Amino acid sequence: MTKRDYSLLGPDAALAVENGLAAADWYHTDIPRQQMKALMKREDQPAIRDTLILFSAMFVFAAIGVALWPSWWSAPFWLAYGVLYGSAMDSRWHECGHGTPFRTAKYNDWVYQIASFCMVRNPVTWRWSHARHHTDTVIVGRDPEIVAMRPPALFRIFLNFFGILDAFHGWQRMIVNASGKLETEEVTYIPQSEHYKVIRVARIWVVIYAGVIAIAVVLQSILPLMIIGLPRLYGAWHHVMTGILQHAGLADNVIDHRLNSRTVYMNPVSRFIYWNMNYHVEHHMFPMVPYHRLAELHELIKQDAPAANPSILQAYKEVWPILLRQLRYHDEFLTRDLPPTARPYRTDLHEGALGDTGARTTTPQAVPAE
Amino acid sequence: MANWIDACAAEDIDEEDVIRFDYDGRTFAIYRSPDNVYFCTDGLCTHEQIHLADGLVMDHTIECPKHNGQFDYRTGKAMRAPVCVNLGTYATKVEGDRVLIEI
Numbered sequence: 001m002t003k004r005d006y007s008l009l010g011p012d013a014a015l016a017v018e019n020g021l022a023a024a025d026w027y028h029t030d031i032p033r034q035q036m037k038a039l040m041k042r043e044d045q046p047a048i049r050d051t052l053i054l055f056s057a058m059f060v061f062a063a064i065g066v067a068l069w070p071s072w073w074s075a076p077f078w079l080a081y082g083v084l085y086g087s088a089m090d091s092r093w094h095e096c097g098h099g100t101p102f103r104t105a106k107y108n109d110w111v112y113q114i115a116s117f118c119m120v121r122n123p124v125t126w127r128w129s130h131a132r133h134h135t136d137t138v139i140v141g142r143d144p145e146i147v148a149m150r151p152p153a154l155f156r157i158f159l160n161f162f163g164i165l166d167a168f169h170g171w172q173r174m175i176v177n178a179s180g181k182l183e184t185e186e187v188t189y190i191p192q193s194e195h196y197k198v199i200r201v202a203r204i205w206v207v208i209y210a211g212v213i214a215i216a217v218v219l220q221s222i223l224p225l226m227i228i229g230l231p232r233l234y235g236a237w238h239h240v241m242t243g244i245l246q247h248a249g250l251a252d253n254v255i256d257h258r259l260n261s262r263t264v265y266m267n268p269v270s271r272f273i274y275w276n277m278n279y280h281v282e283h284h285m286f287p288m289v290p291y292h293r294l295a296e297l298h299e300l301i302k303q304d305a306p307a308a309n310p311s312i313l314q315a316y317k318e319v320w321p322i323l324l325r326q327l328r329y330h331d332e333f334l335t336r337d338l339p340p341t342a343r344p345y346r347t348d349l350h351e352g353a354l355g356d357t358g359a360r361t362t363t364p365q366a367v368p369a370e
Numbered sequence: 371m372a373n374w375i376d377a378c379a380a381e382d383i384d385e386e387d388v389i390r391f392d393y394d395g396r397t398f399a400i401y402r403s404p405d406n407v408y409f410c411t412d413g414l415c416t417h418e419q420i421h422l423a424d425g426l427v428m429d430h431t432i433e434c435p436k437h438n439g440q441f442d443y444r445t446g447k448a449m450r451a452p453v454c455v456n457l458g459t460y461a462t463k464v465e466g467d468r469v470l471i472e473i
């Protein structure tokens with residue numbers, strides 16, 4: 001059984017480079033250039049519409065929450081506001097970080113800054129972190145954004161449904177950065193020329209949080225924190241619920257997104273909150289395609305990819321057994337069957353990386369019982 | 371001394387698009403702008419060596435297909451993280467229906 005070291009500074013990081021898994025040439029489904037250009041084409045209208053809906057809903061829910069405060073009748077409105085703040089902002093952070101939702105660059109930047117603040121993710125640090133995630137998706141020792149490691153830290157994941165570790169780590173990093181320092185791992189993927197920006201943003205955020213806390217103290221009420229800060233905790237569950245499904249239980253150390261990413265069909269509300277990142281194979285294979293074209297891209301490449309999971313519930317039924325097995329058998333992972341129309345999985349570097357230790361499970365039904 | 375290389379036919383590139391051109395072990399990206407002017411840069415993104423010819427041309431920028439970094443392909447200037455290092459640029463000219471680049 002292979003023991004994995006997820007540190008970006010550890011032996012697996014060096015091994016990934018040695019095995020050719022770092023910055024490798026990944027598999028892509030062939031799509032004619034004209035079709036790809038059409039899918040990549042940028043426009044402002046869909047994202048402006050969605051952003052207006054999002055911010056309007058946040059304003060209305062928060063206003064009703066404040067009006068009904070401190071009655072328990074305000075709770076549903078805080079929960080709705082929280083999901084938009086602590087989860088929808090995750091997908092806005094993600095998409096606008098790619099710069100794809102809006103054609104107008106400054107619109108992407110504005111929403112990215114707001115969403116980064118809500119998610120307590122330094123917008124400079126996380127732009128580089130996420131670039132690495134796309135270069136080396138689920139490559140152990142290279143990808144700083146692996147959620148379900150092996151063995152999966154299930155209690156940590158559970159706590160993050162309430163933002164308890166991620167958000168507090170974000171606030172801790174904010175304090176460290178505001179003091180003029182970067183964490184050791186941050187230095188490995190953020191160029192020196194960008195360090196001052198990390199520190200500047202952190203200092204601005206400290207001032208904002210200090211202001212909110214000061215207002216709360218003056219008012220002798222947590223109400224200001226219900227609007228700014230706490231929704232990162234009480235509204236985090238949706239983005240964790242959907243985010244786990246992106247890669248959990250699938251292969252690591254491979255260079256074919258069909259092996260390590262999962263597309264899940266979701267209800268329209270979750271798709272709005274998640275901004276269509278349920279099409280995750282498609283997003284990783286072609287990160288240039290805006291969220292509002294991913295459903296079309298899915299139709300175009302689905303003959304070359306494993307079948308999408310039909311629902312969130314079904315996807316969890318697939319993921320949960322393999323996560324439990326990975327607690328004891330770290331090399332277990334799920335390989336979904338490809339349709340007959342698909343090109344075979346690209347396993348060249350994958351075999352080299354795992355050697356003889358690569359245990360695999362083909363299809364959810366084939367997961368052996370304990 | 372200028373070394374002009376015949377790279378492609380002018381019509382090989384759509385308006386507001388890019389193609390890849392490999393020559394002598396090197397790779398280049400040749401662009402046709404919306405106003406019908408041709409430009410040439412290094413073919414690989416300075417961030418992680420991805421072919422820019424698979425990216426998206428918008429007005430006068432080229433966006434890398436892997437991490438969405440952007441360059442102004444007229445000057446090679448890095449416009450948007452994660453790209454920080456500028457692209458090399460090369461002079462172009464059109465003779466007849468051919469695009470030539472100066473290497």
